[in-house]
Amino acid sequence: MAQKRPLFVMMVVVLFLAALFGVKTIADALRKEKAYQLTVNGRKWFTVARKDSLENMLDEYQKQYLANIDKNARIKRISFSQRVKITEVVVDRDEIGTLEAAKEKIYAVEDEAVAIEVKQGDNFWNLAKANDITVKDLEIFNPDMDPDKIFPGDKLVVKPFNPVLDVVIELENTVVESVPFKVEYRNDNTLYKNQKKILKEGIEGQKEVSYNITLLNGYQRSLKVKNERMIKEAVNAIVQIGTRKTVFKGGRVNYGVVSGKRISSLYGYRIHPITGRRRFHDGLDIAAAYGNGVYAYTDGRVVASGWNGGYGLCVLIDHGNGLQTRYAHLSKIYVSVGQKVSTAAKIGAVGSSGSSTGPHLHFEVIKNGRTQNPLNYL
Numbered sequence: 001m002a003q004k005r006p007l008f009v010m011m012v013v014v015l016f017l018a019a020l021f022g023v024k025t026i027a028d029a030l031r032k033e034k035a036y037q038l039t040v041n042g043r044k045w046f047t048v049a050r051k052d053s054l055e056n057m058l059d060e061y062q063k064q065y066l067a068n069i070d071k072n073a074r075i076k077r078i079s080f081s082q083r084v085k086i087t088e089v090v091v092d093r094d095e096i097g098t099l100e101a102a103k104e105k106i107y108a109v110e111d112e113a114v115a116i117e118v119k120q121g122d123n124f125w126n127l128a129k130a131n132d133i134t135v136k137d138l139e140i141f142n143p144d145m146d147p148d149k150i151f152p153g154d155k156l157v158v159k160p161f162n163p164v165l166d167v168v169i170e171l172e173n174t175v176v177e178s179v180p181f182k183v184e185y186r187n188d189n190t191l192y193k194n195q196k197k198i199l200k201e202g203i204e205g206q207k208e209v210s211y212n213i214t215l216l217n218g219y220q221r222s223l224k225v226k227n228e229r230m231i232k233e234a235v236n237a238i239v240q241i242g243t244r245k246t247v248f249k250g251g252r253v254n255y256g257v258v259s260g261k262r263i264s265s266l267y268g269y270r271i272h273p274i275t276g277r278r279r280f281h282d283g284l285d286i287a288a289a290y291g292n293g294v295y296a297y298t299d300g301r302v303v304a305s306g307w308n309g310g311y312g313l314c315v316l317i318d319h320g321n322g323l324q325t326r327y328a329h330l331s332k333i334y335v336s337v338g339q340k341v342s343t344a345a346k347i348g349a350v351g352s353s354g355s356s357t358g359p360h361l362h363f364e365v366i367k368n369g370r371t372q373n374p375l376n377y378l
């Protein structure tokens with residue numbers, strides 16, 4: 001029958017091939033199987049039977065680096081630095097490896113992390129230098145450490161964990177940060193140099209900052225501000241700063257309110273030069289030449305003027321806000337009660353009136369009824 005001819009021809013061909021290559025080759029061909037091969041940068045790592053198991057393993061490996069990331073962050077991409085590829089192949093059954101062996105290769109480590117213990121006197125700068133890394137690296141390797149607050153016994157990573165397969169994670173995170181306030185200085189010629197007066201306290205603001213972050217094996221590789229949104233503006237502090245220069249220049253000491261020779265007695269306890277008793281001196285004595293001008297500390301109104309017991313000829317000026325200044329032992333007074341005076345107005349002359357051992361100005365600063373150390377005001 002004509003129909004049997006093709007079958008016959010095929011059998012002849014098979015027998016011919018079997019004779020040519022040997023029976024073993026056909027048996028081998030029957031032992032081949034479909035499998036999945038992992039290549040890294042083009043190099044074959046291993047072959048496993050199941051694709052989903054391999055994919056899950058790689059997935060799990062990558063996800064271990066998500067553990068320390070803010071739960072509110074948006075993970076945009078997880079990838080490998082290396083070219084990692086899964087290819088379907090047909091291989092001999094013997095070539096198919098176990099998942100355990102595959103896992104060992106995937107989780108292989110090139111360098112374990114190296115940590116050191118902080119010793120007394122260490123800081124980020126000397127530790128970075130000693131370990132041949134930058135201060136920035138040290139901060140990146142130790143994200144939970146505050147560089148200003150490291151203590152002996154703390155452990156610091158100086159060489160990061162370095163796996164064979166490098167995981168790159170790209171994420172976006174938005175955090176609220178404080179906005180520092182600025183200080184506006186206003187020149188004030190009624191205050192002497194070094195004197196400051198806070199007119200308004202500053203208040204920190206708040207802003208929302210979105211960052212684009214890239215991590216390599218869990219360590220920050222790049223961090224860029226993507227967007228900033230002000231939630232609450234900072235309120236600037238306003239500070240008045242004195243510009244007023246001393247009254248006279250030259251070899252003499254100048255205290256603003258008088259051109260003197262020296263401070264002859266400080267504020268506080270002292271042995272009184274006349275009574276010899278220990279007592280509290282509630283002003284500053286500035287030895288000065290008889291007749292030297294005495295000037296108003298700052299703007300104000302004269303509330304007392306004239307003889308006042310031990311003070312001798314004395315002027316008391318009220319500057320408002322609970323501040324008063326007193327000028328005692330004068331030889332002359334140029335102002336009267338109720339008179340407005342401006343800063344540095346000449347109000348009297350140095351003398352030795354009252355309980356005084358020589359020409360000097362006794363200068364007192366009174367805040368809310370209590371005397372203050374005038375050195376804090378001059």
Ligand SMILES: [Zn+2]
Binds near residue numbers: 265281285361362363
């Ligand atoms: Zn005095």
